[in-house]
Amino acid sequence: MALAKDPSSFTPSPRTILLTGVAGFIGSHTARALLAAGHRVVGVDNLNTYYDVRLKDYRLDLLLGGDGSRLGPSPTDSAFAGIEEVHGAFTFKALEVEDSAAVNRLFADYRFDAVINLAARAGVRYSVEHPELYASTNVSGSVNLLQAMSKSGVNKYVLASSSSLYAGAPAPFVETHNVNRPLSPYAASKLAAEAMAYSFHHLHGIDVSVLRYFTVYGPASRPDMSPLRFLKWIDEGTPLTLYGDGSQTRDFTHVDDIVAGTVAALRPLGYEVINLGGGNTPMSIRRLIALFEEALGKRAIIDQQPFHGGDMQDTAADVSKAERLLGWAPTVKPEDGFRRMAEWYQANRSWLRGIRL
Numbered sequence: 001m002a003l004a005k006d007p008s009s010f011t012p013s014p015r016t017i018l019l020t021g022v023a024g025f026i027g028s029h030t031a032r033a034l035l036a037a038g039h040r041v042v043g044v045d046n047l048n049t050y051y052d053v054r055l056k057d058y059r060l061d062l063l064l065g066g067d068g069s070r071l072g073p074s075p076t077d078s079a080f081a082g083i084e085e086v087h088g089a090f091t092f093k094a095l096e097v098e099d100s101a102a103v104n105r106l107f108a109d110y111r112f113d114a115v116i117n118l119a120a121r122a123g124v125r126y127s128v129e130h131p132e133l134y135a136s137t138n139v140s141g142s143v144n145l146l147q148a149m150s151k152s153g154v155n156k157y158v159l160a161s162s163s164s165l166y167a168g169a170p171a172p173f174v175e176t177h178n179v180n181r182p183l184s185p186y187a188a189s190k191l192a193a194e195a196m197a198y199s200f201h202h203l204h205g206i207d208v209s210v211l212r213y214f215t216v217y218g219p220a221s222r223p224d225m226s227p228l229r230f231l232k233w234i235d236e237g238t239p240l241t242l243y244g245d246g247s248q249t250r251d252f253t254h255v256d257d258i259v260a261g262t263v264a265a266l267r268p269l270g271y272e273v274i275n276l277g278g279g280n281t282p283m284s285i286r287r288l289i290a291l292f293e294e295a296l297g298k299r300a301i302i303d304q305q306p307f308h309g310g311d312m313q314d315t316a317a318d319v320s321k322a323e324r325l326l327g328w329a330p331t332v333k334p335e336d337g338f339r340r341m342a343e344w345y346q347a348n349r350s351w352l353r354g355i356r357l
């Protein structure tokens, strides 16, 4: 296995990187960091409507040099699949990773040095009702990318996976835990994507970094996750739906830390699965609500609902492997990160009012 000698000193030389899911929460932040580091980024997204597309438009517009207010192309437009927009070293292309012909054309048009695959159907609960969507995007989409990579000799693949694979295992979660019995179609689809990547590594020598992200938060995060929902509900005086008593904990990880780990994972590793998480510093949901109440100067109206059977009580990441292989450790304390997120929310409050949760 070819490892960088000093994990903390790895800086990838400027390259052309294919980043899928670029209008997504983590993808947009990752694109910004790659561009700032001097890389050329070709970002693709299908701008699907799983959650309010206005957030994807905002993130994309910032990457294209705007102020976040311009609305992006609509996936329902007949011309959507041909759309391409360029700003400096950033190119956006409207593209479905499930469409193998479109993926192959993309690889014929560009010479990529690495692929970061962040295009995915996310969300555990939605996956219970729509498992077929998770199989097609998260599994077939990944396979399309891996096949195009092996055909065109692109050797580095970074795959976003998830702490959801550990549901049912005892915390703290270590990469060596047995995750062969995923409790949701979402987790099953990510496990399948990991396994497919392994087989392409074994058969075609593709160098793979699988990253299991733990509850990522930060500016312009997903509206189906608790932090942005809580901010909106507290701010707008809407009852805040709380499943259980709020004692459940999450090893929240700031998106800046996730981005740093994702960029660090571009180094050659062979095939490795690596946790990127807060590092065993979980915060309870109650504490998160209290932090936001303080930041916004408002009290939450709590609507307590029974604990959801599919939810995990606690998550906690063992991140020693990330430290060893990537020289990575989380740097943003949840208290600071959530305060910064509340500041972003307040600065963007007017258009966020219209966001559908």
Ligand SMILES: Nc1nc2c(ncn2[C@@H]2O[C@H](COP(=O)(O)OP(=O)(O)O[C@H]3O[C@H](CO)[C@@H](O)[C@H](O)[C@@H]3O)[C@@H](O)[C@H]2O)c(=O)[nH]1
Residues within 6 Å of the ligand: 020, 021, 022, 023, 024, 025, 026, 027, 044, 045, 046, 047, 048, 056, 095, 096, 097, 098, 117, 118, 119, 120, 121, 122, 137, 141, 160, 161, 162, 213, 214, 215, 216, 222
């Ligand atoms: N090109 C393309 N993009 C897609 C497709 N399906 C979904 N996407 C895009 O992929 C992006 C995923 O981003 P988000 O939904 O905002 O999720 P995230 O928080 O960035 O999720 C990432 O992290 C999760 C773990 O925390 C990961 O599980 C997941 O892989 C995802 O990469 C979205 O913008 C969505 O439109 C597709 O078939 N093709």
